[in-house]
Amino acid sequence: MKAMNDNIRKAIKLSHELSALADKGDLERDDNSCGVLYGILRDAAYKIRGYAEKERRKHIQAGAWQREKEPSMAEKNIQELIDFAISEEQQAVELYTAMAGRMSDKGAAQMLLDMADMERGHEKRLRDFNAGQLSTLNSTPQTRDLKIGDYLMTVKLRSSSTVQEALIFAIKAEMKSCALYTDLARIFQEPEKQAFMKKLADEELKHKNDLEILYDDFINREN
Structure with a gap:
């Protein structure tokens, strides 16, 4: 169970890293085509975060999400x-x-x-x-x-x-x-x-x- 929860945490962390990369790339890009790429990254980040948070809440409600020290x-x-x-x-x-x-x-x-x-x-x-x-x-x-x-x-x-x-x-x-x-x-x-x-x-x-x-x-x- 701990490994499963850790994977959800990693997915949430990954989503934030993707969002940060999309923002950084969008700010530094010089052409429109790269904007499409960073838009896709941002959308993917929101979807990953949404699903991961949904699973985290399920685990909390089921009593399977133990808070670490x-x-x-x-x-x-x-x-x-x-x-x-x-x-x-x-x-x-x-x-x-x-x-x-x-x-x-x-x-x-x-x-x-x-x-x-x-x-x-x-x-x-x-x-x-x-x-x-x-x-x-x-x-x-x-x-x-x-x-x-x-x-x-x-x-x-x-x-x-x-x-x-x-x-x-x-x-x-x-x-x-x-x-x-x-x-x-x-x-x-x-x-x-x-x-x-x-x-x-x-x-x-x-x-x-x-x-x-x-x-x-x-x-x-x-x-």
């Missing part, structure tokens, strides 16, 4: 994901602060600074989460996904990137953050942890929509 592979994976999320929040703070300095529109600049503050808050809450302290998050008004980012090509962020490219990069980053927190909400069994991650996902979705509106306005002004 050491953290399980699944727990280690979750910790790695949270550490990754903290790193992403730090990068978002730096990105939005830098972008604000390049905006001629004061309202847009302030919006980006406000978003940087919110991402800074996310980082703190995630660190508190690691320390066993579950922060209370205010409910985010239901946000309709504009899906503008779905139709934008992934770009690399360089020191020479234009405002348009930086906005696209930020939109894509928020999409990934939203997906990450949504995944974590599914992984956790405790309702309060699920709700915490879901609220983080909702806030990232709102950030994405705000950036998409800013991007749309920027493109219209440029044209």
Whole structure:
């Protein structure tokens, strides 16, 4: 039974590694055909993770999933994901602060600074989460996904990137953050942890929509 459970843990770990590879490859690719490959990788990762988590829950319900004295592979994976999320929040703070300095529109600049503050808050809450302290998050008004980012090509962020490219990069980053927190909400069994991650996902979705509106306005002004 232990070997069977270990294999499920390995499948979950593999799914996260595939997701990370897909994200890295998508960011670094130079052509569209590679994008198809990384899309297939990402889809495979979600399917593997979904089936593996389903089997894990079955084993738990059957009493066949014994918690090890050491953290399980699944727990280690979750910790790695949270550490990754903290790193992403730090990068978002730096990105939005830098972008604000390049905006001629004061309202847009302030919006980006406000978003940087919110991402800074996310980082703190995630660190508190690691320390066993579950922060209370205010409910985010239901946000309709504009899906503008779905139709934008992934770009690399360089020191020479234009405002348009930086906005696209930020939109894509928020999409990934939203997906990450949504995944974590599914992984956790405790309702309060699920709700915490879901609220983080909702806030990232709102950030994405705000950036998409800013991007749309920027493109219209440029044209």
